[in-house]
Amino acid sequence: MLRFDPNLRWLFTELPMWDRYTAAAQAGFSGVEVAFPYEYPARKLAAHLKDNGLTLVQVLAPVDWEGGSRGIACLPEKKDECRRSVETAIEYALGVGKPMVHVLAGNLEPHHRIDECMAVFKENLAYAADIAGREGITIIIEPVCNARFPAYLYSRLDEGTQIIDELGKPNIKLCFDTYHVQMQEGNLTERLRQVYPYIGHMQIGNTPGRNEPGVGELDLHWFFRQLEKLGWDRWIGCEYAPSTRTLASIGWHAPFTTR
Ligand SMILES: O=C(O)[C@@H](O)C(=O)CO
Numbered sequence: 059m060l061r062f063d064p065n066l067r068w069l070f071t072e073l074p075m076w077d078r079y080t081a082a083a084q085a086g087f088s089g090v091e092v093a094f095p096y097e098y099p100a101r102k103l104a105a106h107l108k109d110n111g112l113t114l115v116q117v118l119a120p121v122d123w124e125g126g127s128r129g130i131a132c133l134p135e136k137k138d139e140c141r142r143s144v145e146t147a148i149e150y151a152l153g154v155g156k157p158m159v160h161v162l163a164g165n166l167e168p169h170h171r172i173d174e175c176m177a178v179f180k181e182n183l184a185y186a187a188d189i190a191g192r193e194g195i196t197i198i199i200e201p202v203c204n205a206r207f208p209a210y211l212y213s214r215l216d217e218g219t220q221i222i223d224e225l226g227k228p229n230i231k232l233c234f235d236t237y238h239v240q241m242q243e244g245n246l247t248e249r250l251r252q253v254y255p256y257i258g259h260m261q262i263g264n265t266p267g268r269n270e271p272g273v274g275e276l277d278l279h280w281f282f283r284q285l286e287k288l289g290w291d292r293w294i295g296c297e298y299a300p301s302t303r304t305l306a307s308i309g310w311h312a313p314f315t316t317r
């Protein structure tokens with residue numbers, strides 16, 4: 059059986075953020091992931107999670123997403139800000155059950171040199187992994203497709219695995235997002251097998267519209283059966299735009315779900 063958790067930036071968006079947690083629990087999920095939960099003090103959110111029987115699976119280290127930022131960890135001019143962001147995320151994570159912390163690399167601007175940005179990203183990740191590791195927290199990195207993130211530092215799984223190999227920190231893991239992998243590289247199941255030992259988190263979305271399983275060109279049900287065969291026993295984040303209302307879009311998960 060597999061465990062799915064809705065990403066509350068994508069699902070249950072019909073509701074205010076606070077109510078999305080309760081709605082997810084009422085829909086039968088026992089985990090959720092949230093990009094930026096920092097609007098609520100950790101203690102308040104921890105109580106809300108407990109009241110709803112929810113595990114918080116993953117958060118992003120804070121960045122000014124609404125202002126257009128897609129991360130700062132690769133930006134040489136933002137090293138201090140990045141460290142503060144990582145420290146904030148880890149301190150918050152400690153108060154809400156130690157979710158994984160995704161450290162976004164960021165978008166390159168014309169004045170940036172890719173080799174310098176990659177070096178800065180690795181330096182910041184090493185810093186994040188060391189302080190997260192002392193607390194038993196996993197740092198997540200995620201290659202994202204050029205179609206959605208044209209200026210992002212990296213887009214391919216191999217770039218992610220190379221970073222992980224070079225840093226040699228056991229608590230840095232890859233997020234395998236079916237939407238991004240298929241859009242960027244194709245050959246989804248083979249790529250899953252190739253990088254499987256590096257994966258710490260899984261996210262799903264169908265291509266090309268980034269909708270739910272059953273809407274789009276990927277047979278995600280077949281993919282889920284491959285995950286079961288591989289023995290995947292961690293969370294799978296639902297990170298897609300429902301093609302209809304959220305509750306009408308989640309029927310697909312019932313045959314695979316365990317609480
Ligand atoms: O796939 C995505 O967009 C997310 O997982 C994310 O964290 C933002 O890059």
Ligand SMILES: [Mg+2]
Binds near residue numbers: 200233261297
């Ligand atoms: Mg993703």
